[in-house]
């Protein structure tokens with residue numbers, strides 16, 4: 546640039562400074578994000594999240610400032626008969642920086658919101674329009690039934706954490722009841738055999754029992770009873786089956802039954818093995834056994850859908866097999882309860898059947914591998930059976 550006009554030089558310096566600041570803040574924000582992802586301490590995660598949002602907002606402001614400064618710089622260059630290309634290039638980078646701040650900020654908030662709902666539990670997830678749902682809590686005892694655990698030797702923060710974790714499980718178990726009711730309804734709609742429908746209603750009844758047991762444990766740890774609020778969304782969005790019902794049943798069974806309920810059974814069994822409190826241990830043993838039955842039911846439903854739904858089901862399952870690894874893993878503790886659990890005595894949590902998320906992650910990796918193998922076998926065997934029938938016909 547040949548000009549030495551002071552106003553142009555000033556505009557260029559401001560634009561460069563704002564652009565540099567935009568990208569420095571963007572890089573810093575990315576570092577904060579990954580530090581938050583890798584951070585195990587709940588309080589630190591909260592601080593990093595606030596910092597992340599603040600930096601994203603600052604990045605957007607700096608990006609927009611760069612755009613304005615770049616345009617001013619360009620217009621001044623044009624006034625002097627100089628090329629605007631450099632100034633417009635910087636303004637464009639400012640737009641990219643601001644857009645990066647918006648996308649990163651919204652994406653980060655979305656991931657945190659997702660994490661808040663991703664705490665695992667011992668039931669089949671209830672999805673409505675793709676969102677995992679469960680009932681809210683209220684005071685009451687009409688869903689509480691079962692023995693109370695001993696809280697001897699537990700401090701108040703640990704009791705509070707155990708109460709919160711079992712209440713979360715009770716909410717998820719309760720949601721499994723309409724989830725199985727929907728499976729039963731859909732099975733009947735597609736003409737499934739009585740054996741599958743019976744097993745599905747049995748699973749729903751077992752989820753009712755699990756809910757009561759979880760509320761009873763929560764009452765024991767917290768010294769007060771809870772129940773559930775109504776779920777009016779089920780009245781208008783309950784069935785939620787679109788397209789090929791066999792494909793829908795097969796995909797839901799694969800994700801929520803074959804994978805997640807088998808994972809639930811694995812985790813419950815590991816928690817039972819760690820648990821030293823007899824009442825809680827007995828509940829975990831019951832849940833581990835019955836969640837395994839629910840997973841087996843889902844494999845049976847998958848087999849039925851393949852037999853009756855034909856090629857579309859097979860194609861959908863082959864496609865889903867490649868995406869199983871991208872299903873978000875249910876974590877040991879949902880996002881909003883991390884701080885509460887961080888204040889509890891970790892050894893006491895384990896003695897009461899609560900394992901850390903690192904162990905959940907290890908169990909999930911193993912389960913994911915087994916699910917992949919079993920699905921491949923199911924699809925392969927079906928092909929083998931079809932091939933043998935074709936050979937016999939020839």
Ligand SMILES: [Fe+2]
Nearest residue numbers: 668669836839
């Ligand atoms: Fe279940």
Ligand SMILES: [Fe+2]
Nearest residue numbers: 667668752755
């Ligand atoms: Fe359950």
